[in-house]
Amino acid sequence: SILIIDFGSQVTQLIARRLRETGVYCEIHPFQSAAEAFARLQPQGVIFSGGPASVTDEGSPRAPQEVFDSGVPILAICYGQQTLALQQGGKVEGGHAREFGRADVEIRETSPLFDGFWKVGGRYPVWMSHGDRVTELPEGFTVIGTSENAPFAIAVNERKRYYTTMFHPEVVHTPDGGKLLQSFVHNIVGLKSDWTMSAYRQRAVDKIRAQVGKGRVICALSGGVDSSVAAILIHEAIGDQLTCVFVDHGLMRMNEADEVVSMFRDHYNIPLVHVDAADKFIGALEGEADPETKRKTIGRLFIEVFEEEAKKLGGAQFLAQGTLYPDVIESVSFSGGPSVTIKSHHNVGGLPARMNMQLVEPLRELFKDEVRALGRELGLPDRFVGRHPFPGPGLAIRLPGGVTRDKLDILRRADAIYLDEIRKAGLYDKIWQAFAVLLPVQTVGVMGDGRTYEFVCALRAVTSVDGMTADFFPYDMNFLGRAATRIINEVRGINRVVYDVTSKPPGTIEWE
Numbered sequence: 001s002i003l004i005i006d007f008g009s010q011v012t013q014l015i016a017r018r019l020r021e022t023g024v025y026c027e028i029h030p031f032q033s034a035a036e037a038f039a040r041l042q043p044q045g046v047i048f049s050g051g052p053a054s055v056t057d058e059g060s061p062r063a064p065q066e067v068f069d070s071g072v073p074i075l076a077i078c079y080g081q082q083t084l085a086l087q088q089g090g091k092v093e094g095g096h097a098r099e100f101g102r103a104d105v106e107i108r109e110t111s112p113l114f115d116g117f118w119k120v121g122g123r124y125p126v127w128m129s130h131g132d133r134v135t136e137l138p139e140g141f142t143v144i145g146t147s148e149n150a151p152f153a154i155a156v157n158e159r160k161r162y163y164t165t166m167f168h169p170e171v172v173h174t175p176d177g178g179k180l181l182q183s184f185v186h187n188i189v190g191l192k193s194d195w196t197m198s199a200y201r202q203r204a205v206d207k208i209r210a211q212v213g214k215g216r217v218i219c220a221l222s223g224g225v226d227s228s229v230a231a232i233l234i235h236e237a238i239g240d241q242l243t244c245v246f247v248d249h250g251l252m253r254m255n256e257a258d259e260v261v262s263m264f265r266d267h268y269n270i271p272l273v274h275v276d277a278a279d280k281f282i283g284a285l286e287g288e289a290d291p292e293t294k295r296k297t298i299g300r301l302f303i304e305v306f307e308e309e310a311k312k313l314g315g316a317q318f319l320a321q322g323t324l325y326p327d328v329i330e331s332v333s334f335s336g337g338p339s340v341t342i343k344s345h346h347n348v349g350g351l352p353a354r355m356n357m358q359l360v361e362p363l364r365e366l367f368k369d370e371v372r373a374l375g376r377e378l379g380l381p382d383r384f385v386g387r388h389p390f391p392g393p394g395l396a397i398r399l400p401g402g403v404t405r406d407k408l409d410i411l412r413r414a415d416a417i418y419l420d421e422i423r424k425a426g427l428y429d430k431i432w433q434a435f436a437v438l439l440p441v442q443t444v445g446v447m448g449d450g451r452t453y454e455f456v457c458a459l460r461a462v463t464s465v466d467g468m469t470a471d472f473f474p475y476d477m478n479f480l481g482r483a484a485t486r487i488i489n490e491v492r493g494i495n496r497v498v499y500d501v502t503s504k505p506p507g508t509i510e511w512e
């Protein structure tokens with residue numbers, strides 16, 4: 001495996017995702033606990049991430065000495081390069097012009113790091129983001145790549161197998177960065193691609209059996225990919241010792257609740273309790289316009305309903321959750337100010353403590369794309385595993401101004417037509433998330449010979465990597481025209497459609 005030591009870069013997770021994509025297992029640990037992680041994992045290679053600190057500051061992060069003493073190959077990126085250089089006896093200076101963005105690296109010497117795709121004398125685009133720079137290399141290092149502002153863009157010590165780059169290979173703006181990371185793990189560290197979802201499936205099944213024994217497990221199904229994959233995997237491991245509880249809040253998209261129920265009951269034969277709690281949820285939301293109150297109400301009711309059902313079932317010791325790796329990665333904090341809550345995401349995080357249950361979390365080691373691959377491995381249809389993300393509070397947060405049954409119905413129909421058009425145009429997989437929002441605004445229209453006075457529907461579609469930042473999707477105007485015409489013709493209650501061209505930031509993806 002590979003240990004990634006996190007020095008606080010915004011893009012550390014991308015390093016892990018790139019490695020996982022090539023079939024290599026890796027874990028991210030903050031520099032503060034990297035020594036323990038190194039001892040436990042016994043990785044064959046280590047990667048130092050970038051980070052926001054300056055190595056010239058007193059008390060700035062360092063890599064554990066054990067890593068250097070062990071003799072494993074190291075790839076050190078940006079801040080990682082600087083701390084490695086300093087810890088190996090080189091010099092680093094601050095106060096240079098900060099350099100962000102694209103640069104060209106010119107290759108001076110060959111290296112196994114880019115064997116086969118970068119040639120001596122060639123110039124290749126890379127992404128830089130740094131303030132300090134190494135001014136004197138430690139003994140034994142040679143410069144093998146330079147750029148205009150980075151004389152040590154790539155510096156290596158082939159004997160020790162230390163490879164350092166001033167640029168970020170993990171971001172898409174370094175087009176050959178993925179190949180570079182692959183070269184490091186396959187050619188230099190010598191790891192094979194044995195991290196596959198079919199191997200994972202078997203290991204996870206064994207682990208679940210060992211943890212649960214003859215115990216009983218309940219799983220709160222949300223209808224989303226994560227909890228579904230977790231449930232199917234657990235069912236494969238322990239069969240009917242698992243019961244799924246699907247709290248149906250009535251805020252799902254068209255036909256979604258039925259699809260989930262029939263998939264579990266008919267296709268997988270998994271015991272499923274379908275609690276139709278739509279009246280309860282919609283009743284509590286009626287007249288409530290504040291987004292945060294909506295979320296809190298939904299979260300509270302969800303826990304109430306789930307607890308009640310769990311009591312009826314009686315005696316389960318384990319609670320299954322579809323927790324993913326990004327939720328468990330400990331993040332490096334540099335005691336910045338308190339962060340602001342933009343939106344309080346509703347999840348079942350409050351459940352286990354309240355109910356005094358042990359957690360079964362078979363997806364804790366996986367990234368989202370790996371969960372999708374595992375879902376396919378378990379026989380879930382592509383259409384299901386490839387679905388766009390959908391928020392826990394569902395359509396409630398796509399009805400600014402308040403939830404009513406009528407509005408839910410209008411929104412659901414508009415959303416279904418919109419998504420249908422997206423699929424027909426072959427755009428579904430090019431978009432990260434797309435949905436309709438029903439605005440609490442009525443406008444005048446003319447249909448046939450009559451005047452209409454109906455609601456406005458806003459369409460949203462974004463591209464994104466992880467939902468943290470997003471760009472609006474640049475549709476062709478003909479597509480928007482088609483979708484708008486169908487929505488207005490087929491959905492009573494809507495007479496105008498607009499398209500949201502806000503990116504995130506400054507907007508958020510959802511409207512509430």
Ligand code: XMP
Nearest residue numbers: 344345346389390391392393467508509510
């Ligand atoms: P925002 O709107 O914050 O959305 O830009 C980022 C991603 O998070 C989803 N989202 C939520 N998911 N509970 C969830 O489970 C929530 O309350 C919630 N709010 C937003 C949103 O759909 C997008 O994928």
